[in-house]
Amino acid sequence: PQTVYLEDYTPFGFIVEAVDLTFRLHPTATRVLSRIRFLPNPEASDRTFFLHGEDLRLIRAAIDGREITPELSEAGLRADVPDAPFTFEAEVEISPATNTALEGLYMSSGMYCTQCEAEGFRKITYYPDRPDVMAPFEVRIEGDQPVMLSNGNPGARGADFAEWTDPWPKPAYLFALVAGDLVAHRDSFTTASGRKVDLAIWVRPGDEGKCAFGMEALKKSMRWDEEVYGREYDLDVFNIVAVDDFNMGAMENKGLNIFNSSCVLASPETSTDGNFERIEAIIAHEYFHNWTGNRITCRDWFQLCLKEGLTVHRDSEFTSDMRSAPVKRISDVIDLRARQFPEDQGPLSHPVRPESFQEINNFYTATVYEKGAEVIGMLKRLVDDDAYHRALDLYFERHDGDAATIEDWLKVFEDTTGRDLSQFKRWYSQSGTPRLHVREEYEGDTFTLHFRQETPPTPGQPDKGPQVLPIAVGLLNPNGDEVTPTQILEMTQAEQSFTFEGLRVRPIPSILRGFSAPVMLDHAEGKDRRAFLLAHDSDAFNRWEAGRELARESLVQTVLTGAASDAAYLDGLKAVIRDESLDPAYRALMLGQPTQSELAGLLYERGETPDPEAIHDAAEGLRDAKAAAFAGLLPGLYEDNQVPGPYSPDAQSAGRRALANAALSLLSRRDHGAQAQAQYDRAGNMTEQLSALSALIDAGKGDLALGRFYDQWQGDRLVIDKWFALQVMLAAPEETAAVAERLTQHPDFDMTNPNRFRAVFGALAGNHAGFHYRDGAAYRLLAEWLMKLDPLNPQTTARMCTAFQTWKRYDADRQDMIRAQLERIAALDGLSGDTSEMIGRILA
Ligand code: HT7
Ligand code: ZN
16 A cells, blocks of 8 residues: 655646536446546646546546547556546446445445545546545436435436536535435524525434434534534535444535434434434534535645544534533543543554555544544634634635645634744644643742643654643632632743742642643642542532542552552542532533543553553442442432433433433442342333443343343344443453354344444453453454454454554553454455554554
8 A cells, every 4th residue: 555645745637627427326237427527727737637446347438528548557547638628528337235345335224325535436436536626516316216315406306317416616525425215304494694404314214203303403503503603504405314334423425414323313212311412413513514624625635634623623612502511521531531542642643634644544533533623622722712713714714615724724823813823733743642740839929830741752753842732720729719710821832830929828720721731731739639629629620630530549559559449539529429519410420430441541651561450450449439438328319310201312311310320330339230120120211221231230130131122122223232332341351252252143243334343342342351351362353353344344444453552551461462463464365455554553
């Protein structure tokens, strides 16, 4: 595979003025006829006429009506063309039914659908498949499918054809086609300027009852984007389609979003509160792409964070507005630490804007998405909300219709605020998570915070410069009152001090409020200080963080010295969870604890070799300690937070259920699952049913309920995914690999369905102590299945290889076992470019 470099960018030699496509659908022999109008591009010096194309059977090609015999290669087609405007025509044949890679045009449960981002359009026809080539598309679909959809607005429709026109110039990665036996859940939306838009969610017959929530989420998103960003929708229709076989969550194709059915279908009986919240966020995310991604797209794939970081930032703002802002912030930081920090600390570390890649599909990462969003959050904090929105207005005005770059993005901020963002730009080019060390000094009535930042070396980047860090700080006095409200300290140097004057008593600082920069904070505060902040911090994030720090330290001490769980932490936590003035969702988050994988990372960071079994025992010990320390409190917490009446997925009800279920999970440690069994028996919704089932499994009483659960839900693919995942996630360490292996023998296990594959193997990798169990059985099992999946679906295989990315944290035996499996995969005959790049980077 070839490496592509950011610095090598050159524009395409031609402008595409218009694209006309006709599809003659057939499962194994679909014909695609294209007519593309090209003009020489005055801004390009290279006029080589090369069109991408992979796995296509060329039937005929012509230029200006005259047949040609182009030069064909595995990557595409080259031809001699006039030095003037011309029309290129081609007819190709493709086979959707045998396309198991789920990229290009493929079939899922009898339905035709497409996935073109990033480079899938080249598997549909010959085309300059690069995001900076934007054109309006006319599409005609011929076939006998009852529903035939494409991008844009509908045109003529006959018994065996449908026509679609998309007037907005778009890159090929936003092309979409869907055809099949589908039913619609319909609604409409009237835009701020009074245009009526027809909305539809298309699903397989039988799923129409699971669309109402998604539709409400869509309408809320449309309204929110008008109100907060002034962005209106721009077509007559907006269609969403649910597809069972999909490599990722969803795709923002212009006017025709395609969703993994797990990210759009929802009902109280089959979906948990977490599912509802995620569906709302993903629908918003894909809708928001209409402006940040579609109307303004990326010049090249190195600029992926331009659309993804910004759109994640926007969907987080949306969720904060729709639900609780502190709860959303805490959840985002938990997720960042679980997925992005390990990436940045290991062999796969890369900048938010990478500078080279072999396979772009491997760069749809937590760094590009979530760290990319954090970078925008910092920018907003530095310039303030008002300037942020003025800069965004300028961005939309200046770049509508463009394929833009990070330079364009930062320039609108510079032009709006007069700031020089050249140092800030390091956030896009420098990989790794900065460590921020703090020391305090108090003299006279002056309090000083001395900061020092450093970013450890990462692959290809041995030396780092200081980053611009917005550090949100507030000061409390010893009785817990805030003496200095939150202010942003702007750190730009490697070492920098900030003073606060006129303080007659030594204040207690609350640093990095709201997690104002994505760094690891090293502040030797001591237990008492943390307990104080847990009791008093007026910043909800830092109050939670104080509890989290106490929990981390307690667990680390248990692992390293065998110490019992920290009583100060348990006391402080008890006061918080019994405080009824606090949001139940927030209290539920407080009751949680760091994941075992996070602890392994923390120990590694401190120069220790993490022992997964000791970490597992410490985590279980802390949960037992909570169950014992809160024994008198838990029954009340459980009862008081029951939500009567019909199920509603709103944030308040979900928060109460989260708290009740957190209590239930601890209660089951002492009552051997009695309360959980009662909840399971009367559960009226999936949130209650699944949390009861988890508690039962955890208490060693899950077998009967697992059988009943399967019998009840065996017709529902998405619920059965939960059944598969839960068993692996909650298996005892020594049994995890065997449980996963047994499930791969189950008749419902289908490796070609990414959701099902992830249910088993995502859960296997997520069960820290089970995955790293000392016999290495889980490493072998995962490697074996990745080798089976790679020839069918390289994208999903490559993504799942990330399970091994933290391998260098562990002891020599485990490292040897993992290396052997990585080398075994690398040696596979015909290994895909996607997987080979990932394994190569992990092993490097
Ligand atoms: N922009 C979309 C990314 C995506 C994707 C990328 C590679 C392969 C398959 C894919 N499906 C969707 C989704 C998003 O970020 O909104
Ligand atoms: Zn996105």
